[in-house]
Amino acid sequence: MLPFLDQDHSQLRARVRQWAEKNLFSGGGEERQTDDVARRLVRQLGNEGFLSYALPKKFGGVRGKVQARDLCVIREELARGWMLADTMFAVQALGSYPIALFGTEEQKQRYLPPLAKGTAIAAFALTESEAGSDVAALKSQAVRRDGGYVLTGNKRFISNAGIADSYVVFASTAPDLAGKGISAFVVDANNPGLIVKKRIQVISPHPIGMIAFEECVIPESSLIGNQGDGLKIALVTLDLFRCTVGAAAVGLAQRAMEEALDYGRKRRQFDRPLTEFQGIQFKLAEMATELEAARLLVYQAAWTHDSGAADAKLKSSMAKLFATEAAQKIVDQALQIHGGMGVVAGSVMERLYRDVRALRIYEGTSEIQRIVIARSLLGKSRIED
Numbered sequence: 001m002l003p004f005l006d007q008d009h010s011q012l013r014a015r016v017r018q019w020a021e022k023n024l025f026s027g028g029g030e031e032r033q034t035d036d037v038a039r040r041l042v043r044q045l046g047n048e049g050f051l052s053y054a055l056p057k058k059f060g061g062v063r064g065k066v067q068a069r070d071l072c073v074i075r076e077e078l079a080r081g082w083m084l085a086d087t088m089f090a091v092q093a094l095g096s097y098p099i100a101l102f103g104t105e106e107q108k109q110r111y112l113p114p115l116a117k118g119t120a121i122a123a124f125a126l127t128e129s130e131a132g133s134d135v136a137a138l139k140s141q142a143v144r145r146d147g148g149y150v151l152t153g154n155k156r157f158i159s160n161a162g163i164a165d166s167y168v169v170f171a172s173t174a175p176d177l178a179g180k181g182i183s184a185f186v187v188d189a190n191n192p193g194l195i196v197k198k199r200i201q202v203i204s205p206h207p208i209g210m211i212a213f214e215e216c217v218i219p220e221s222s223l224i225g226n227q228g229d230g231l232k233i234a235l236v237t238l239d240l241f242r243c244t245v246g247a248a249a250v251g252l253a254q255r256a257m258e259e260a261l262d263y264g265r266k267r268r269q270f271d272r273p274l275t276e277f278q279g280i281q282f283k284l285a286e287m288a289t290e291l292e293a294a295r296l297l298v299y300q301a302a303w304t305h306d307s308g309a310a311d312a313k314l315k316s317s318m319a320k321l322f323a324t325e326a327a328q329k330i331v332d333q334a335l336q337i338h339g340g341m342g343v344v345a346g347s348v349m350e351r352l353y354r355d356v357r358a359l360r361i362y363e364g365t366s367e368i369q370r371i372v373i374a375r376s377l378l379g380k381s382r383i384e385d
């Protein structure tokens, strides 16, 4: 058992692993019906009670306070099974957590129980065409009118666009205040002013697209937290989830490692299994060592977050950076061990190779994590400094 985990986490891991091995190990062949498969996965994750780990007890959750370690354990095991299941878990949690943490009692009662059960699907809409890494540059606006707000603007790369029932949306209520003028809202998908403009095809199965707000009228009760709290809400949410992206990377790399070992033992060349060659053994040794280091960094970061330590953000950035970069290398080496079989479309290795790439981009690219780490080392408070 890892030093940062206790008995509860081990039991949770065993439960998710068993479910994932039974339900996800053949995943990947159903990519053309991503939306249907995604909806089914959310319902299954709800039925199994896994989604409840992203919510506090009072609203269908498991613990009084959401734990990063629970989320990491679940994401690691789901990603080992099939990345789409991890994606569905993560986006559901991302779209629930701001409401759980900052929402009104009414918002929590209304939105959280169906999200915990998987009978409703959530989304988190922050990114825009001119506001990717620089989220504070967002241009969407929420203007006060008739006791509510009117939303206008565009969002891109929004996971679950088109299948979500509710979106947590970030828009400016005071453009002259830049980041300090951003507010968060929860918007129902059936609001006629919320338009799914375009679905995007990314290199691995992932329901994602662009949405627009065209004279989208929302009531005052849609505001999450106070006006102007939006950037804080987004960053607190991403602070929790950053190390969990590292956990997904660890799960995916673990699967690649297992596939490489299995193939290497079975495949014979020059009258012996590939694993008899030192060149292959050295690759495996390096892959296993990087995987172990990544796992330790991830669970250390999660433990640091759960214990409320001041350096949690730094540790999370280090964990996400190292684990996602390591997973990329491990998957690449595992594919190399498979030779030509690794690039056959539809094979597990080909799927892992496509699935691993986006982890280094979303929820803060590797470059942004390096900036956060360096800023912390140098005692600077802003990226621009």
Ligand SMILES: Cc1cc2nc3c(=O)[nH]c(=O)nc-3n(C[C@H](O)[C@H](O)[C@H](O)COP(=O)(O)OP(=O)(O)OC[C@H]3O[C@@H](n4cnc5c(N)ncnc54)[C@H](O)[C@@H]3O)c2cc1C
Pocket: 091, 124, 125, 126, 127, 129, 131, 132, 133, 134, 156, 157, 158, 159, 160, 202, 206, 208, 358, 361, 362, 363, 364, 365, 366, 367, 368, 371
């Ligand atoms: C599969 C997927 C799912 C996503 N899901 C969601 C979602 O559900 N909700 C949501 O809101 N967003 C989502 N995103 C968006 C994601 O968070 C952004 O793509 C990410 O933050 C990077 O923004 P960008 O793509 O605009 O890249 P840019 O910010 O344009 O960056 C381009 C490149 O420049 C680098 N760069 C930028 N600034 C600096 C700097 N100061 N110094 C050095 N290098 C720099 C970046 O690291 C990157 O390599 C998703 C993205 C993907 C790929």
